Amino acid sequence: xxxxxxxxxxxxxxxxxxxxxxxxxxxxxxxxxxxxxxxxxxxxxxxxxxxxxxxxxxxxxxxxxxxxxxxxxxxxxxxxxxxxxxxxxxxxxxxxxxxxxxxxxxxxxxxxxxxxxxxxxxxxxxxxxxxxxxxxxxxxxxxxxxxxxxxxxxxxx
Amino acid sequence: xxxxxxxxxxxxxxxxxxxxxxxxxxxxxxxxxxxxxxxxxxxxxxxxxxxxxxxxxxxxxxxxxxxxxxxxxxxxxxxxxxxxxxxxxxxxxxxxxxxxxxxxxxxxxxxxxxxxxxxxxxxxxxxxxxxxxxxxxxxxxxxxxxxxxxxxxxxxx
DNA sequence: TGATCTCCGATCAATAAGGTCGGACTAAGG
DNA sequence: CCTTAGTCCGACCTTATTGATCGGAGATCA
Numbered sequence: 321x322x323x324x325x326x327x328x329x330x331x332x333x334x335x336x337x338x339x340x341x342x343x344x345x346x347x348x349x350x351x352x353x354x355x356x357x358x359x360x361x362x363x364x365x366x367x368x369x370x371x372x373x374x375x376x377x378x379x380x381x382x383x384x385x386x387x388x389x390x391x392x393x394x395x396x397x398x399x400x401x402x403x404x405x406x407x408x409x410x411x412x413x414x415x416x417x418x419x420x421x422x423x424x425x426x427x428x429x430x431x432x433x434x435x436x437x438x439x440x441x442x443x444x445x446x447x448x449x450x451x452x453x454x455x456x457x458x459x460x461x462x463x464x465x466x467x468x469x470x471x472x473x474x475x476x477x
Numbered sequence: 478x479x480x481x482x483x484x485x486x487x488x489x490x491x492x493x494x495x496x497x498x499x500x501x502x503x504x505x506x507x508x509x510x511x512x513x514x515x516x517x518x519x520x521x522x523x524x525x526x527x528x529x530x531x532x533x534x535x536x537x538x539x540x541x542x543x544x545x546x547x548x549x550x551x552x553x554x555x556x557x558x559x560x561x562x563x564x565x566x567x568x569x570x571x572x573x574x575x576x577x578x579x580x581x582x583x584x585x586x587x588x589x590x591x592x593x594x595x596x597x598x599x600x601x602x603x604x605x606x607x608x609x610x611x612x613x614x615x616x617x618x619x620x621x622x623x624x625x626x627x628x629x630x631x632x633x634x
Numbered sequence: 635t636g637a638t639c640t641c642c643g644a645t646c647a648a649t650a651a652g653g654t655c656g657g658a659c660t661a662a663g664g
Numbered sequence: 665c666c667t668t669a670g671t672c673c674g675a676c677c678t679t680a681t682t683g684a685t686c687g688g689a690g691a692t693c694a
Contacts, residue, residue: 321482321563321564322567322572325681326683329592332596333591333592336592354639360589361590364683364684369642385692386638386639386690386692387638389692389693390640402599407478409478410478412478414479414480415480417483417486433518435493438610449599450599482650482652484651510671510672511671511672512671523653523654524653526671527673530672530674541660543661543662543670544668544669544671545662545671546661546670547671636693637692638691639690640692642688643688643689644685644686646683649683650682654675654676654677657672657675660670660671661669661670662669663668664667664668
């Protein structure tokens with residue numbers, strides 16, 4: 321449970337790879353194409369392409385068309401958060417269905433719902449965690465930020 | 478994304494309700510049946526029954542059969558964590574597919590996977606959060622368990 | 635201009651979630 | 665002791681979401 325989709329997985333791998341190629345030591349500024357990434361990580365080519373399209377549409381990467389084309393990060397790796405990546409692929413993150421209710425739509429349990437408030441607290445904690453972690457943090461070596469266990473402020477004792 | 482299933486939602490609502498009935502002020506020790514919960518929160522009766530069966534099988538609640546039967550918490554509300562509830566319904570929680578790989582099975586990307594380690598860190602953080610939050614913490618508003626009043630604290634133990 | 639590569643839309647298949655049915659068991663009440 | 669009402673329990677079906685695929689159009693460089 322609480323699994324993130326395969327597409328999101330692929331997005332993270334691809335972005336990590338693009339970032340490594342772009343800012344790495346060997347060939348900085350390199351442009352990588354879909355095929356290279358798909359072969360490197362055994363990802364279905366067409367599916368990965370679709371994922372990269374979405375990332376491009378959401379301005380996380382830039383696409384260069386034609387031969388010698390490929391993808392490049394749209395901005396620095398430490399300016400791209402994990403939350404932004406996941407939301408680009410899977411839409412706004414929400415623990416429950418009632419997390420982002422528009423006016424007029426609400427779940428059947430809304431009236432007497434007894435768990436809405438505490439669950440929103442949990443959701444905020446997770447969102448905070450993902451917003452504070454960037455693509456840069458996923459590049460090996462750099463220590464990761466850790467969430468404090470008292471994350472459920474107001475709910476937990 | 479990162480949504481928990483409706484069944485897990487129902488489980489949380491039901492447990493909160495059972496706990497409230499059991500330790501509440503009005504009728505402490507009350508046994509509640511499936512029908513009561515289903516009507517209170519507009520949950521499909523048969524589906525809720527299935528959820529409660531699972532919880533019972535995982536020793537979070539106890540079932541009493543026959544007329545005047547129903548469900549009771551298997552232990553105190555502050556001894557039941559949110560993680561335990563969710564895992565009972567949806568199995569072991571894991572952000573990615575490779576979170577709980579047994580020997581012999583592994584994802585195609587395993588060899589060159591560049592995001593496995595950081596994702597496991599994220600998963601640990603979420604798991605820690607859910608393990609530190611109990612059913613008791615979800616009883617919002619009026620405190621339902623008033624075992625340790627401020628007066629008793631000074632005298633006894 | 636030709637060849638190559640990427641982008642884009644529509645489409646199909648697999649999996650998991652959501653929901654439903656009938657039977658088995660238990661305990662109360664006559 | 666036997667009936668009967670009420671409850672739990674397991675297997676089944678339906679629908680929605682995700683994962684994966686195909687074919688073509690547009691753009692760039694040699």
